[in-house]
Amino acid sequence: MMNGANGKKLIARLERASLAFGEKVVLKNCSLDVVEGAITCIIGLSGAGKSTILRLIDGLLRPNEGKVYVRDVDIAEMSEEQLIAVRQRISLSFQFAALLDSLTVGENVALPLREHSALSEAEIRKQVVDALDSVGLSHVYDLLPSELSGGMLKRAGFARAIVTKPELILYDEPTTGLDPIVTHLITDTICKLREKLDGTAVVISHDLDSIFMMADYIAMLFEGAIIAYDTKENIRKSNNPIVQQFLSGSEQGPIPI
Numbered sequence: 001m002m003n004g005a006n007g008k009k010l011i012a013r014l015e016r017a018s019l020a021f022g023e024k025v026v027l028k029n030c031s032l033d034v035v036e037g038a039i040t041c042i043i044g045l046s047g048a049g050k051s052t053i054l055r056l057i058d059g060l061l062r063p064n065e066g067k068v069y070v071r072d073v074d075i076a077e078m079s080e081e082q083l084i085a086v087r088q089r090i091s092l093s094f095q096f097a098a099l100l101d102s103l104t105v106g107e108n109v110a111l112p113l114r115e116h117s118a119l120s121e122a123e124i125r126k127q128v129v130d131a132l133d134s135v136g137l138s139h140v141y142d143l144l145p146s147e148l149s150g151g152m153l154k155r156a157g158f159a160r161a162i163v164t165k166p167e168l169i170l171y172d173e174p175t176t177g178l179d180p181i182v183t184h185l186i187t188d189t190i191c192k193l194r195e196k197l198d199g200t201a202v203v204i205s206h207d208l209d210s211i212f213m214m215a216d217y218i219a220m221l222f223e224g225a226i227i228a229y230d231t232k233e234n235i236r237k238s239n240n241p242i243v244q245q246f247l248s249g250s251e252q253g254p255i256p257i
């Protein structure tokens, strides 16, 4: 098992990963440790490459250079077939995740189970009910997505992401566009899911209050690399001027605007 610089067990690690889309370099020698059993939040400017990091960890993108480890294996070298097995253990909750309009919420949440397992209908129903229950939505099983509010849709999306009991959940902007109360509820749901599943999560968010509520570790992505990585307490106290400027939201400082 890999250990990070702080001696903790890692579930995933980027090691000097570089990735460009055509001429545009998004990641350059980017390294990141994802500690098992912890919530790691990635912060950074819009367009910095945060979603790209999640896509690398999920094997949806491959780096041009460097390594992407999940457990002890470099997934950058894997075949598509091998990646499918890895993805069964990782769940990516997309920035713009959508449920299928024509299926009930329960059927939507059941989809990953139907794709990946040979469970009985009764067992599928039980696991779907459990997943909906963990996000506080046990009463919406038979409703259509169009009958849910935005916050409920997000939580239903989480239920779909956790129904296979993944070892690692990747959340891309789970609270963007939601009111403060639902934001709080979702943040709380992510923390509870971590405790309940004893799972590991990577969360991308622009909401600093919610980040400081749920994070164990915070990584700041800037100009293609993680320039600061530490416990949230240490990041809050960081004297790195880029981190300070980002956290304070100031226009003055080293970040070009």
Ligand SMILES: Nc1ncnc2c1ncn2[C@@H]1O[C@H](COP(=O)(O)OP(=O)(O)OP(=O)(O)O)[C@@H](O)[C@H]1O
Binding pocket: 021, 026, 044, 045, 046, 047, 048, 049, 050, 051, 052, 053
């Ligand atoms: N498939 C792609 N083809 C070309 N360019 C891409 C592709 N995916 C991302 N990019 C570019 O890579 C950069 C990083 O994108 P990414 O979505 O990772 O940023 P982000 O940090 O998640 O931003 P945001 O906070 O706005 O979601 C952006 O400039 C984006 O336009």
Ligand SMILES: [Mg+2]
Binding pocket: 050, 051, 052, 095, 172
């Ligand atoms: Mg993004």
